[in-house]
Amino acid sequence: MSADVLVSARGLEVHFPIRGQGLRKKGAGVLRAVDGVDLDILRGETLGLVGESGCGKSTLGNALLRLIPSTGGTVDFAGTDITKLSGRGLRELRRRAGMVFQDPFASLDPRRTVAQTVSEPLEVHGLRKGRQARAERVAELLELVGLDPAVAGRYPHEFSGGQRQRVGIARALAGEPDFLVCDEAIASLDVSVQAQVLNLLRRLQRQLGLTLLFISHDLSAVRHISDRIAVMYLGRVVEIGPAEAVGTDPQMPYTQALLSAVPLPHPALERKRKRIVLHGDVPSPSAVPSGCRFRTRCPYVFEPCDDVDPALQSVGAPGQLAACHLHGVVGTPATEPEGVTAKP
Amino acid sequence: MTSQPGPAASGARKSLRPAKPRWRETLGLLARNPTAAISAVLLVGIILVALFDEALAPAGPNDIDVGARLQPPSGEHLFGTDDLGRDIFSRVILGAAVSLRVGLLAVGIALVIGSVIGLLAGYYGRWVDDVLMRFMDMLFAFPAVLLAIAVLAVRGPGSGNTALAIGIVYIPIFARVTRASVLGVREEVYVRASRSVGASDFRILTRHVLPNAAPPIIVQASISLAFAVLAEAALSFLGLGTQPPNPSWGLMLAEGRGYLDLAWWLAFFPGMAIFLTVLCFNLLGDGLRDVLDPKQRTLMGSAGGENP
Numbered sequence: 001m002s003a004d005v006l007v008s009a010r011g012l013e014v015h016f017p018i019r020g021q022g023l024r025k026k027g028a029g030v031l032r033a034v035d036g037v038d039l040d041i042l043r044g045e046t047l048g049l050v051g052e053s054g055c056g057k058s059t060l061g062n063a064l065l066r067l068i069p070s071t072g073g074t075v076d077f078a079g080t081d082i083t084k085l086s087g088r089g090l091r092e093l094r095r096r097a098g099m100v101f102q103d104p105f106a107s108l109d110p111r112r113t114v115a116q117t118v119s120e121p122l123e124v125h126g127l128r129k130g131r132q133a134r135a136e137r138v139a140e141l142l143e144l145v146g147l148d149p150a151v152a153g154r155y156p157h158e159f160s161g162g163q164r165q166r167v168g169i170a171r172a173l174a175g176e177p178d179f180l181v182c183d184e185a186i187a188s189l190d191v192s193v194q195a196q197v198l199n200l201l202r203r204l205q206r207q208l209g210l211t212l213l214f215i216s217h218d219l220s221a222v223r224h225i226s227d228r229i230a231v232m233y234l235g236r237v238v239e240i241g242p243a244e245a246v247g248t249d250p251q252m253p254y255t256q257a258l259l260s261a262v263p264l265p266h267p268a269l270e271r272k273r274k275r276i277v278l279h280g281d282v283p284s285p286s287a288v289p290s291g292c293r294f295r296t297r298c299p300y301v302f303e304p305c306d307d308v309d310p311a312l313q314s315v316g317a318p319g320q321l322a323a324c325h326l327h328g329v330v331g332t333p334a335t336e337p338e339g340v341t342a343k344p
Numbered sequence: 345m346t347s348q349p350g351p352a353a354s355g356a357r358k359s360l361r362p363a364k365p366r367w368r369e370t371l372g373l374l375a376r377n378p379t380a381a382i383s384a385v386l387l388v389g390i391i392l393v394a395l396f397d398e399a400l401a402p403a404g405p406n407d408i409d410v411g412a413r414l415q416p417p418s419g420e421h422l423f424g425t426d427d428l429g430r431d432i433f434s435r436v437i438l439g440a441a442v443s444l445r446v447g448l449l450a451v452g453i454a455l456v457i458g459s460v461i462g463l464l465a466g467y468y469g470r471w472v473d474d475v476l477m478r479f480m481d482m483l484f485a486f487p488a489v490l491l492a493i494a495v496l497a498v499r500g501p502g503s504g505n506t507a508l509a510i511g512i513v514y515i516p517i518f519a520r521v522t523r524a525s526v527l528g529v530r531e532e533v534y535v536r537a538s539r540s541v542g543a544s545d546f547r548i549l550t551r552h553v554l555p556n557a558a559p560p561i562i563v564q565a566s567i568s569l570a571f572a573v574l575a576e577a578a579l580s581f582l583g584l585g586t587q588p589p590n591p592s593w594g595l596m597l598a599e600g601r602g603y604l605d606l607a608w609w610l611a612f613f614p615g616m617a618i619f620l621t622v623l624c625f626n627l628l629g630d631g632l633r634d635v636l637d638p639k640q641r642t643l644m645g646s647a648g649g650e651n652p
Contacts, residue, residue, distance in 0.1 A: 067540055094542025106533035111555045120551075121541040168537070175541060 006078060006179060006211045007041040007064055013072035014056070014063045018286060031286045033059040035235035036073070038312065043178075046205055046212040048226030048243065050219055050258065054282065056235040057215045061181045064213065065097050066090070078178070095125045098172030100201075102184035104164035108156040114167050115152035118142065121174035141170040146200060162193035166200065173204070180205075181213045186221060194218075198225055219262045223247045228319075231255045234293045235285055240312070241320030251315045251322035253298050254278075292325065304329045373635045380631020383624040390621055394441040401434035406589045414607045424609040426599065432609060435591035436617050442592040443621070446507045446585070447572040453511030455565050458518025463557075465519065466526030467549060477523065480516040488513045489578065496584045503576075503592070506585040510575045514568055521564045525557035532556070559636045566629025570622035577618055593618050 014034040033056045041047050051057050062068040064075055066082050074081050082093055098121075101107035108117055118141055119134045121127070128134045139149035145166040156164055165185065172180055182201060186194040202225050205212050216222050222229060223243055230240040231254065239252040250256045257276040264270040278297045283289055289296050295305040302325070310331040312321040323331070375381050393400060402422075409429035417424045423432035465476040483491070495509035529535065530553060538548050577594025579585035586592035588599075593614040600610030 065540065067536065091542045094540065099537070099540040101533050101537055103533060107537045109532075109534040109538070109552050109556065112551070120538060120543060124542045124544075124547065171537070171541065 004043045005040045005076075006043040007039075007213075008076040009037050009039045009060075009064060009073065010076075011073035012037040012039070012060070012063060012070055012075060014059050014068060015071045029286050031284075032235050032288055033285060034063055034070070035285075035288065037232075037235070037237050039230060039237055039240070041179075041211060041213060042228075043211055044209055045227040046202075046214055046225055048222035048229040049213060049215045049232060050217060050222050050229060051232035052217060052258075052282065054285070055232045056285070057217075057232050058183050060232065061099075061183050061213060061215050065099060065181055066093065067099065091125065095121065095127075095175035096177050097179040097181070098175065098177040100165070100168055100172050100180060100182040100185040103188045104161050104168055105156075105188070107168050108164055110156055113153050113155055114138075114142070114147075114159075117156075117167060118152075118170045118174055121171065125175055127175065137174070138170075141174055142167075144173065144204070145170045160193075161189050162197060165189060165193075165197050169197075169200065169204070173208070177210070179211045179213070181215065183215045184217070185214070187216065187218065194221065201225065219247075219259065231258065234282060234288060236293060236323070237312070238294065238324075239320075239322040241322075242317060245317035245320045249316055251320060251327065252294075252324045253300055253326070254294050255322075292323075300326055308332065370635055374631055377631045377634065379627045380635075383627040383631065386620065387624045387628060390440055390624070391444065393437055394444045397438045397441045401431075401437045403431040403434045405435045405438045405591050406430065414603070414610075416607070417609055423613040424607065426596075426607075426610050427603065432596075432613055435596060436593070436613050439591040439593045439596060439614060440617065440621075442503055442586055442590065443573050443576055443594070443618070446503050446510070446576040446592075447569050449504075449507035450510035450514065450572040450575070451565055451568050453508065454514035454518050454568065455561070457511075458515040459522040459554075459561055461515070462519040462522025462524075463526055463549060463554060466523035466557075467530050467545070467553060473523075476519070480519045483512070484516040484520075486513075488575070489582075492575070492579060493582075493584060496579070501584050501587055503586050503590075506576055506579050509579070510572050513575070514572070517568065518561065518564060521560050522557060525560045526553055529553050529556045559633050562636060563629045563633045566625050566632060570625040573618060573621055573625075 012034055013032070013036060015030040015032050018029045018031055035056075037060060039060075049057050049060065059068060063070045064077075066075070066085070070083055073083075075083055077093060077097065080089070082090075085093055108114075115135065115138050118138045119128075122134050122137055128137050135152070138152055142149045142152060147163060147166050147170070151159075151163075156167070159167070169185075185201070186197050189197060198221055201212065201214070204210060212225075214222060214225055226243045228241060229243050229246040230237050231246065231250075231252065232238065233254050239246060239250060239255045241251075246255060247259065250259055253276075257278050260274060260276045264273055276299065278299075280297050283293070283296055290309075291307050292298070292301075292305040292310050295301045298305065304325045308325065308329055308331045310323040310325050310329075312323045313327055313330045314320070315322050315324075315327045325331075374384065407430060409425070411429065412421070412425050413427055413429040415421050415425040415429075421431050421433065423436060426432055426435075461476050461480065465473040486494075491513050492506075492509040495512055496505055499505040499508065532552075535548060535552055538552055543551075573593070576585055576592065577597060580592045580594035581598035583598075586595050588595060596614035597611050597618070600607075600612075600614065603610045
């Protein structure tokens with residue numbers, strides 16, 4: 001693996017056991033939230049992660065930071081496998097990788113002042129000794145995210161959504177992390193505020209040399225901020241590539257359908273926009289189809305899709321990968337139905 | 345420039361008053377709630393009376409004057425005298441100390457042990473929850489008075505043991521209230537956020553979970569104080585709590601019961617003392633619950649016209 005990969009997932013799985021009713025508590029099946037994800041995030045890049053609700057985007061983001069335990073595969077962070085970390089190593093990971101949460105009204109403790117919230121990472125990791133030093137650092141961080149340092153003594157309920165999200169970002173930055181996961185960080189904000197926070201994130205990413213995983217279902221926002229885009233469907237990354245290539249020339253039918261759903265600002269273009277409407281619902285992540293997981297809704301489905309689970313292959317622009325048999329049948333043949341195979 | 349409202353900046357800057365210490369703000373808001381404020385003042389009064397009981401009582405509580413027995417309330421004996429001619433006013437004053445001490449001690453025991461158990465059970469869940477809460481259920485399944493009687497039977501009667509007995513009886517109540525509250529708080533995003541920056545379980549429990557789970561526990565403590573005073577009265581009434589001739593409200597109630605149709609003041613004044621104390625603790629509990637909710641806090645703060 002090349003040296004500039006910061007985070008690297010291999011065969012990452014997060015399966016949740018489904019609890020049965022009554023006496024049959026075990027063996028009621030598993031929910032495959034993340035099901036074999038291979039993903040490299042390069043140092044200093046912004047990777048956009050898109051997909052519809054329930055496809056496992058957030059679970060993947062949490063698993064990459066080990067906020068949700070993975071059930072299989074590995075996650076490498078700056079050269080160490082974080083799935084086996086404990087104690088001091090885990091604490092160091094928590095400092096070096098932060099998270100910005102979706103709902104700024106829920107992610108700040110209502111009983112703690114802005115200063116207390118932002119300085120928590122400083123206290124936990126012993127980054128600044130003494131009250132005075134911490135207060136100075138908090139003021140610095142608040143200024144960095146565009147807040148008046150004088151608000152440090154106030155409580156979250158005195159702020160608007162956008163201001164709260166800035167506090168959340170300041171907290172995530174307090175430990176001077178290399179890697180930031182923004183989990184739907186702008187989804188709960190007003191549209192006008194979304195742009196401000198988006199630009200703030202982009203500015204911080206450049207200013208601090210951060211590596212950003214930007215999880216969102218808002219394709220325009222993702223295209224605005226990302227260097228590369230990864231598309232998820234039913235627990236798997238199905239297409240990944242440079243933002244420009246994925247955004248304008250998608251190679252996987254699912255991405256094509258996803259993009260065709262984005263309205264265009266220009267009326268003439270909007271009138272000409274052709275929508276690819278997918279039929280049916282997303283299959284349940286507890287009963288993943290055999291072969292290609294998109295085959296139940298794919299307009300181009302053909303023979304190998306039933307049997308062969310497609311692997312990511314190079315198609316289109318340089319660095320663009322898609323998991324689709326239309327570009328040649330590559331992948332693992334399904335020997336037995338997917339629902340029955342269980343890892344020992 | 346000074347009178348013109350800035351279009352964008354005013355939102356963030358309008359109330360940059362220096363932050364008051366939290367407890368002072370809490371007290372200030374409590375003072376604006378009339379029922380809670382009056383209750384608090386009365387309770388402070390009762391506590392002061394309990395502290396300076398010897399100095400305040402006009403007569404010794406056990407000074408027997410058989411010649412002046414069963415006197416109705418008068419200028420000489422404010423609350424009258426009992427069947428042995430003892431001054432009831434003095435006995436009610438001295439009983440305050442006994443009743444409050446037992447109540448505070450009992451709730452203190454139950455609060456500390458019960459909330460630690462509830463905190464651990466609610467936060468860690470799984471087998472910790474199962475083991476601790478089944479144990480609490482066992483304790484809870486005993487009739488309260490029976491359990492207290494059992495404790496007193498083992499340790500012997502007396503006010504210290506009464507406090508211990510009542511405390512043990514109330515442990516499961518605090519454990520349950522705390523656990524229920526913690527179950528809600530532990531799923532909050534800010535708890536996950538705190539974990540995401542590397543905070544330890546101990547830190548999360550003490551800095552985030554406990555403060556946010558506290559309001560129902562504080563209210564429960566206030567209400568339990570009321571019930572503990574009642575329980576002390578009940579146990580003394582049964583002859584297991586405070587031993588005669590020491591005055592306690594419950595004991596006086598028990599002694600006065602036989603004279604209800606003859607001399608109502610024997611039971612009436614200790615009864616009123618219990619009623620007033622219990623009512624004040626309850627009303628204060630309600631007031632505290634409102635004040636301790638920070639969202640409520642802004643509403644009340646702005647309704648009071650503090651912001652321009």
